[in-house]
Amino acid sequence: MTLPRVLVCDDKENYTKLFQRILPDDRFEVVTAGDGARALGLLAASEFDVIVTDIRMPGADGLTVLRQAHARDPDIEVILMTAYATVPAAVSAMREGAFDYLAKPFEPDEALLVVERAVERRRLRQQARDLRLALEGIHQIDKLVAKSPAMAPALALIQRAAAGDATVLLAGESGTGKEVAARAIHASGTRHDGRFVAVNCGAIPEALIESELFGHVKGSFTGAATDHRGLFEEAEAGTIFLDEISELPLAMQVKLNRVLQERAVRRVGASHEHPVDVRVIAATNRDLRAQVAAGHFREDLFYRLNVLPIVLPPLRERREDIPVLAAVFLERHGGGRPGRPQGFTAESLSALVRHDWPGNVRELENAVERALAVSDGRRIELEALPDEVAQTLRPRLTRSTEIHLTYREVVDLARDRASREYLIALMRELGGNVTEGARRAGMERESMHRLLKRYGVRSEEFKQRT
8 A cells, every 4th residue: 555645845854854753654655855946846756645844945935835736736735834923824825725734833743633634635535536537437327327347238228228119127136226227218218308107016005006007087986086197197208117017916917918008098987098108117026937937927918018128237246336336325315525424444345345235226325324324434434334244344253154263363353353443442532532542552652553554443534523
């Protein structure tokens, strides 16, 4: 892992040495410059993540360094050092894009904290930029997002379906996004100005389903006080989405087959049919061919629906899509806003990718929404994810797994888990104060930093935001 590079510029050697001392060499690469001209030379020759510069220096002042740095890389974070007499100048410089300023003399912990925050903001900026670049390589139709090879055939058929008006049958496990795909076909097609009417065929009582789909006339049955338009008529010039089509009773399958054949509906109690101009998209999580063979689904209706079949693969077969989908759900549910998580830790993202997601995309969205609700830091940590997801990285030891490990491996696993849980609890209680945490743990501050790094615990994510 590349360490963040920090350029410290000050004509007073005691300050450049101070930063070399307070920025641990296992977490930062520190380069120093004794004047502004030297700093500009280093900027021209090398890349830096953060610059800490005095405002008043020979050769070139800190404001010149700030402007030159941002001209080369707008994402470089610049921290200004200033005596109290020039604080107004530093505040003015922040309007030009400086990250923060340190008024001399300052506490070492204060300086370390400001640099850590600057590094984190640069990382978040780069992460956002990289995600935007990644999204450019993602196939997106309406709200259907995918980049994995496994989704390529389905996306090609969805695009073809959107260009025509054929009946579509979407198949795939529960939660794979069949309704999202149906809405994408509708929104991208010629009927996008019409209504999209979604119907869950398994949720309507059997006694009411004919009336709900096709409508009824006044007096056709007890309680029919007025004429009622069915959902097919509601979808006129648009699309009707018949989800869980396999749950449709056999008697209704006969009537639906006739509607698809004649492109007309007959309301319950009516003596004549009413033409409808509607596109039909059906969906199922079952094998309809097997249902036909078992006598649970009519063969003629199957072939009338199966004009353009599209199979959506489960999420476990398209893991390349998980990071992007997680980012989309993070933004959808409020992440990325001020004071909310901006992304995921590497550990939590790894757990998301490794999990098999039996509930598919729907389960992933629920997991991200839940993690947002329990997260306080800048990024979603492993502990914020549901237990079944987090355990993909740290599976619980059982008798069946223990027998495959040596005694030393079992002890090491238990120690690592206990160490990480201790560090998280310590940082949470102390608000991310590493110095106080080291004192409480009875060790040197640098040793505490090494432990936090080893176990992936980021102290800044526990600091109170202002």
